[in-house]
Amino acid sequence: MLRVRDLHAYYGKSHILQGVNFHVAEGEIVSLLGRNGVGRSTTVKTIMGEVAPSGSIEFKGQEIAGKKSFEIAHLGLGYVPENRDIFPTLTVRQNLLLGMKSTKNEGRWKMDEMFDMFPNLAERADVHGGVLSGGEQQMLCMCRTLMGDPDMIMIDEPTEGLAPKVVEQVGKLLKEIASRGVAILLVEQKLAIAMEISHRAYIMGHGQIVWEGTPQELRSADAIRAEWLEV
Numbered sequence: 491m492l493r494v495r496d497l498h499a500y501y502g503k504s505h506i507l508q509g510v511n512f513h514v515a516e517g518e519i520v521s522l523l524g525r526n527g528v529g530r531s532t533t534v535k536t537i538m539g540e541v542a543p544s545g546s547i548e549f550k551g552q553e554i555a556g557k558k559s560f561e562i563a564h565l566g567l568g569y570v571p572e573n574r575d576i577f578p579t580l581t582v583r584q585n586l587l588l589g590m591k592s593t594k595n596e597g598r599w600k601m602d603e604m605f606d607m608f609p610n611l612a613e614r615a616d617v618h619g620g621v622l623s624g625g626e627q628q629m630l631c632m633c634r635t636l637m638g639d640p641d642m643i644m645i646d647e648p649t650e651g652l653a654p655k656v657v658e659q660v661g662k663l664l665k666e667i668a669s670r671g672v673a674i675l676l677v678e679q680k681l682a683i684a685m686e687i688s689h690r691a692y693i694m695g696h697g698q699i700v701w702e703g704t705p706q707e708l709r710s711a712d713a714i715r716a717e718w719l720e721v
Contacts, residue, residue, distance in 0.1 A: 491673045510529070517668060535571075542556075582619060586604060
């Protein structure tokens with residue numbers, strides 16, 4: 491589904507990504523772990539065309555490095571940014587409608603389903619997005635991306651700053667997304683949720699992938715967790 495090879499990226503003269511290599515298979519949940527500042531968010535931004543890439547990014551067998559963000563989205567790659575980038579002056583319903591690529595073709599996700607999964611959004615369907623709580627905005631951002639019917643979705647820190655009950659809802663949604671054949675690249679700092687739902691995990695350090703394996707292997711890799719994850 492997604493294959494990244496020798497990916498480099500810069501912010502000015504700062505060399506942030508230094509030869510990143512990983513892949514995500516169809517229908518797979520893969521977590522990208524690591525401490526703050528190691529390049530995880532830059533990785534997904536670069537894949538999505540928000541940062542200029544050097545290297546190879548293949549999505550569904552097509553090279554997308556250098557394409558514009560909207561072109562990448564239309565190929566079926568969804569992105570939920572860390573900053574919950576909703577439209578604050580539009581209602582919840584309007585935000586969801588904007589996520590649709592076409593009003594003619596029905597995809598895997600329908601608005602009624604979103605409201606069934608998240609009753610809070612249903613209750614506030616005609617409320618402006620800007621007055622929602624942080625958790626509600628996160629739900630709205632994820633649901634809006636799903637309305638575009640992506641084949642793969644990249645989600646950057648979906649549980650950051652959320653209450654435990656909302657974190658549980660996010661976990662359930664991620665499992666539901668994968669059950670419908672949508673691949674997920676999850677950037678997450680909460681090790682517990684990543685270990686619970688992921689098929690595989692990569693750890694980033696100093697702009698590179700420093701470890702890869704299954705959650706089971708990571709649980710027993712005490713030295714790796716101490717060196718690259720634990721504070």
